[in-house]
Amino acid sequence: MTQNSTVENRIKELGYTLPQVAAPVASYVPAVVSGSYVYTSGQLPFIDGALPETGKVHTEPGGVNLDDAKKYAAMCALNALAAVKSAIGDLDRVTKIVKVVGFVSSHPEFTAQPAVINGASELLGDIFGEVGQHARSAVGVPVLPLDSPVEVEIIVEYV
Secondary structure (H helix, E strand, O other), rough: OOOOHHHHHHHHHHHOOOOOOOOOOOOOOEEEEOOOEEOOEOOOOOOOOOOOOOOEEOOOOOOOHHHHHHHHHHHHHHHHHHHHHHHHHHHHHHEEEEEEEEEEEHHHHHHHHHHHHHHHHHHHHHHHHHHHOOOEEEEEOOOOOOHHEEEEEEEEEEO
């Protein structure tokens, strides 16, 4: 962490720790810089290298519940920020969270994907304030890598 990183201090104030960048689970890199933008690969909610829960998000027993899925989306956002940091060295260089794309592995009857991805959006807003306001997509899918319930990718602008 940069000694005086305002963003990383804010993450700590919110009760989180910026994780180490997650190792890719296939043939890709965690983040790519193009011009003044960083594009992250999809990030799963790894905590210490493991998924906290697997399966589909659903309102019925036996599925991943909405509240937990929302927390996992926030974890994905933190992992995405770790990928951004690995590419540009300091999160204080971020000038805009441009776009968030969230995927929710969900039961066919589950339609609250936006509420799940709010976990990522709200955390980014809490961390960055106005800079964290972004465009977004929240998509339901039948399955995600490693049976993860959620995956998030972000695009950020930086100086």
